[in-house]
Amino acid sequence: MKEGPDIAGLAALIGDPARANMLSALMAGKALTAGELAGEAGVTPQTASGHLARLVDAGLLLVEVQGRHRYYRIAGPDVAEALETLLVLAERTGRVRARPGPRDEAMRAARRCYDHLAGTAGVAMFDALVANGDLTVGSDGLAPSAAGRARFVAFGIDMDELEGRRRPMCRACLDWSERRPHLAGSLGAALMAAFVSRGWATPDRKTRAMRFTDKGRAEFEAFLRPAARRHVADG
Amino acid sequence: MKEGPDIAGLAALIGDPARANMLSALMAGKALTAGELAGEAGVTPQTASGHLARLVDAGLLLVEVQGRHRYYRIAGPDVAEALETLLVLAERTGRVRARPGPRDEAMRAARRCYDHLAGTAGVAMFDALVANGDLTVGSDGLAPSAAGRARFVAFGIDMDELEGRRRPMCRACLDWSERRPHLAGSLGAALMAAFVSRGWATPDRKTRAMRFTDKGRAEFEAFLRPAARRHVADG
DNA sequence: TCCACGTTTCGGCAGCGGCCGAAACGTCAG
DNA sequence: CTGACGTTTCGGCCGCTGCCGAAACGTGGA
Known part of the structure; x- marks a missing residue:
């Protein structure tokens, strides 16, 4: 002792x-x-x-x-x-x-972490946004590039409103199942809200899983593609 | 699961x-x-x-x-x-x-926590850097100020290289024996490495203790003093 | 008011795991 | 070789605690 x-x-x-x-x-x-x-x-x-x-x-x-x-x-x-x-x-x-x-596999594939998208889909989105140059990773943290900002606006996100909030717009949140970062912050929340309002995915009421529709999944994946190859399906 | x-x-x-x-x-x-x-x-x-x-x-x-x-x-x-x-x-x-x-008194005075300085000395350094304004504590965490950045560069730290790494540059790590934070992250590691390479302190091989030389201790304490009063011993 | 549901409390069972005594193994000294 | 010592292995005992069934409690809805 x-x-x-x-x-x-x-x-x-x-x-x-x-x-x-x-x-x-x-x-x-x-x-x-x-x-x-x-x-x-x-x-x-x-x-x-x-x-x-x-x-x-x-x-x-x-x-x-x-x-x-x-x-x-x-x-x-x-x-x-x-x-x-x-x-x-x-x-x-x-x-x-x-x-x-x-x-269940659904939780692993896509779930909500607080109010933003996590799981395989969340990590994939994070990776794609960074790879496309829509998000830049600096020592100060995460920020949208000019191109990314334009893209989010085109997607229907009110970036001015987000910038005015006290809440950080972009934050990297470590994903539990994937052990890699996904996008949190007000932008992450706004994106998930947009996915829901477009009917791409619906939050499961009992769990934190997000259930993508087939069409929604396809549109989501199109959204992740580099800007050059993307067709104008996101209007 | x-x-x-x-x-x-x-x-x-x-x-x-x-x-x-x-x-x-x-x-x-x-x-x-x-x-x-x-x-x-x-x-x-x-x-x-x-x-x-x-x-x-x-x-x-x-x-x-x-x-x-x-x-x-x-x-x-x-x-x-x-x-x-x-x-x-x-x-x-x-x-x-x-x-x-x-x-163990030596452990309490100065030891390494992973690769950065902990113990009384580590906490003192953290306090001094914050008090001098070299580090700023914000809601987003810890970051070097412009003055602090210049100071670390003058001390021989390649700040550009640190910023390029994936590892967080500054992190507050709670000190076990002191119950107060000390500086972790790549900057904390670089500082301890600098202390060792200057011969101020040497890591004990069997324990995690850091043994300061008398001269090294004096130079370390000079390093902690506010920039205004500091003589140019750190060149 | 009554019922459904989420949660907690109680009681009893069963199994895991920590503990020690006894004994074996390896090393060192004489 | 023999004995002392540090350490490990084996075997068996025992207590702790995690588990569930049953039942009670509180809330919300009909």
Whole structure:
């Protein structure tokens, strides 16, 4: 018995598979209900409830009561950072879980992270915008180029309005399943809103998945193509 | 659940009290024998042996055989970093087993955290750079000011090269022993490298401690002083 | 008011895993 | 070679805790 923080209790808390799954699910940043987290962890609601109570008690999660739902989220950046560090270390030491689990492919393909597009589609969009020169990555962060700005305006985004907001327009958000960045910020939100309003994709009500229609998927992919080859389908 | 790092297994490994005690004991940087670690953990040698085997197998510890002794040490900086993060989080969430004691004084004074300077010296440098206006703390994070940029260039840091990298240039990293931030990121790394190449400090080979020479310590402290009062010793 | 639903509490079961005693292995000293 | 010592392996015990079924609680809708 020495001095120092009780690292064991904390790590043991994170070390349970069900709790770790819940924490991982919450790493995307969105608050989830107890029932959703039970599904994520693959346990019954009553089991999940016990785990969540312990995580809240330990200060790792915050809970917000809305009606008969309880929304849980990561308590703060330091918790997220600790989890991220563990994830990186787990990856370096070659620990990849091969757990069987009923996780649907739709979430992986496209989901919303807060209010912007994440998942494979989100990462693909980010990559395409950068590759096309619509977004520039600098030391100050992310910004739309002049060409990109014109393109977004042509797509129906009110860039002047976005620039006037306090919220950062472009932010790179690390994608959980892809481990690569996708576009966050007010521009990311505006783009996803535009996809929805055009009927390209609809948010699943129960999950965070975004369900693209076939036509919407095709138009989305056209949107990602370099400006030169794009036909004028985005009017 | 799809693939992804097995955070649960890793955290569970750290989460056992006996193993956590051993890891904490090894955080000082020195290699310890299996018997010593058994004592640290408060378990019998045969129990400790099992734990150590698992930690080595998981890649958290390295073992070096010397005669009939086996010396165990932390496998690498990333492991130490993960443990530090957990320690900080455990402290923030109020999980303290006792008072945070001085432990190894040299480690507390100056050590390397990954590749940048931590400990009292690291925190002092961070405070000085912010106080002098060389670094600015904004909502977007940390960034060098124009004056700071010029100063780092004058100190021999290739700022253009740092800006070209994907790695964030400036990051505030919470210091374990000081509980206050120090400078991480590529700039933090470049600064520590500069200190070493100038002979101000040398990394201890067995531990993560940084040993300043008397002259180096004086020059380092001069470096921290406001630009106005600084003499041109940093050319 | 009644019912449906999300969530929590309680109780009991079962399994994992940490612990130690005993014993074997390897090294060093005499 | 023999004995001491550090360390590991084996076997078995035992406690912790994660799990679920059942039931209670609170909210929202009909």
